Amino acid sequence: MHDIRLIRENPAAFDAGLARRAVEPLSAPILALDEQRRAVATRMQEGQSRRNDASKAIGKAMGQGDTATAEALKAEVAQLKETLPALEAEEKELTARLQDELARLPNLPVDEVPDGEDETQNVEVGRWGTPREFTFTPKEHADIGPALGLDFEIGALLSGARFTFLKGQMARLHRALAQFMLDTQTGAHGYMECNVPLLVKDDAVFGTGQLPKFEEDLFGTDLSLDYREYLGFKQDALDEAKKDGRFHLEADVLDDQVWNALPSPPTRRWLIPTAEVSLTNAVREQIVDAEALPLRMTALTPCFRSEAGSAGKDTRGFIRQHQFEKVELVAVCKPEESEAEHERMVRAAEAILEALELPYRKVLLCAGDMGFTARKTFDLEVWLPGQQAYREISSISNCGDFQARRMNARYKPEGSKKTEFLHTLNGSGLAVGRTLVAVLENYQQEDGSVAVPDVLRPWMGGIERLAPQG
Template sequence: MHDIRQIRENPESFDAGLARRGVEPVAQTILAIDEQRRSVATRMQEGQSRRNEASKAIGKAMGQGDTETAEALKAEVAQLKETLPALEAEEKELTAKLQDALARLPNIPVDEVPDGEDESQNVEVGKWGTPGTFAFTPKEHADLGPALGLDFETGALISGARFTFLKGQMARLHRALAQFMLDTQTATNGYMECNVPLLVKDDAVFGTGQLPKFSEDLFQTTDGRWMIPTAEVSLTNAVREQILDPEALPLRMTALTPCFRSEAGAAGRDTRGFIRQHQFEKVELVTVCKPEESEAEHERMVAAAEGILQALDLPYRKVLLCAGDMGATARKTFDLEVWLPGQGAYREISSISNCGDYQARRMNARFKPEGSKKTEFVHTLNGSGLAVGRTLVAVLENYQQEDGSVLVPDALKPWMGGIEKLTPLS
């Protein structure tokens, strides 16, 4: 959500920021609605004030025996009582129209975000590790995984496309990855573990920006609740409608949850394999902080995600997303892309975003700076630390052996119950 006062003060700058995201100029349209709303509000307030004055004057006129004036005032009050509800309804309607217009606009990119329309114009800013060499042609996980317990057929039989059934050592490896990530983010990186609702109300998905524009990407239950596309929704909304103690900031939270996405915007992409599923697990990281802390917290969160990949010895690169490729709520985003030898390409495994006060305005999440009488909106950040399924894919492809087995990374062995290698199911 955007601050209408900033649009009033510099509409050209607002339009220029949105233009970087491919949005046509909207400032004048928004300001016209705002001006109309304020005009109606002024008339309503003047009418309320006049009604109160006239009501008091009636008693005074009657006390002085001036019945003619009293009757005229009564008629005026009666007229105001008829017109004020219409003004109140109009003001309410215009406020909702303004809020809806603002809510549908994406965040403004910060200056250091590169211009560009899509992922081809993202900028690589770092690389870690060296892709391994194989004495054989490495397989993609979709070809390697089924013999090891990555059962696409059973998943499709039960639930349809983009669902997978994990068996035996494969299921154990998936659980080990999730537990390793969660333990690392809590014990090493200081995020507070949370267990959160998976079904949320409209206000929650509005607060983090999935509504109103992106409802087609979500699943909704028969009672009107939404299945979370990421724990970001539940974790970030934990501070909605609150004035936070500045001493409690930054607030760093993490949760391991199932995530549910319709993938409406990804039709035809990654239909084969385990990369893009309707149901998957992810360790999510969320930080709520003061505005002056958000840039440092962004770098800290990126490092927390990178640490998982480094511990697993998975080569990756760090990419700064261009304005046209960022999610709607972000003002700056780094992606981590892990090397997949079977595909011979780097693929996204984590996206870490600084949302500034965009989500906080939607949630009305604030804090009161020390020594100040006024509240300010907090900043929110979120990122994957990491997506469990995609990390599983990366382990399978990078640790595969010529005989079809897969070695367990050293960092995962404490969570694998003595299993050091995944071997084909009998």
């Protein structure tokens, strides 16, 4: 979420930042709406103040026996009581419109982010490792995996496209990777392990930026009701309460207090697209103790994505799934700490790839390729010999105060009476399925087996090789 005060102070800079994200200039209509809202708010506040002053003056006039003045003041107060609700409603509607406009705009890139429209204009900033030289033509994981327990057919039979069923040693390798990542991020890099909800409310996915703009990317449990259904639900609850003898009401009498005390209808929940949603929202609507910062959290969770807009992309194999597991890293910190925290998080993700001896490259994303909430992002791309290409395996973003504003997550700097918004960061440490793909392709053997990386063997019960099953 953007700070309207900064837009007022420097609309040209705001429009320039939007232009880098391929968004048309919007400061003028936003500021016009803001000015309209502020004018209505001023009229409303003046009316409220005048109503209060006039109400006090009525008593004074009555005490002085000035009936005419008292009656005139009563008429004025009555008129204000009629007009103020309309102003309050208008101010509320304009505020909601302004917030909705701001909520749909992406974060602005920092200066060091390169200009560009898409991934072809990202900038490589480093590489690690040398791709293995094979004595045979390496295969893609989708060709190696089925004989080892990567079953695409059962996954599709159960759930449709982009679902996979893992069996036997393949399932164990997947679990070993996840446990290795989680243990490394908690033990070596100081992230606190969390076990988080997989179903969250609207406010949570709004806070991290998935709503309102990216609803189609989510899987939801749509239990929201329209008004008639809501009334029906409440009426059914009331009828049940009457049967149980809890309420004794005339058929045409319904007290608001009784009605509001009835159970609420079920509400919508969203399956998390990443544990970033649950972890980052752990500080929503809070003033975090400055001494507790930075907060570093991690969680291993299933992630659920509709992959809207990805038709035709990575339809073969285990790269792009509707359900996958990921070890997520989240940091919450003071503004002056966020750049160093970003570099620290990148190193934590890189350490997993290096321990697995998987060659990778580090890429600084251009403005047009960054995610909605990011102001700066590094991608790590692992080498896949079967594809003869580097593919994304981790994206690590500094979001500045963009998410914190949406969540109202703050802290109080030492010596200050005012609170400030926190900075939030997130990244994959790593995506488990894509790491499994990288291990299969980089450790494949000519006989169709796959060697288990040395670092994983303690989590594999000493198994050193995945062999094709007859």
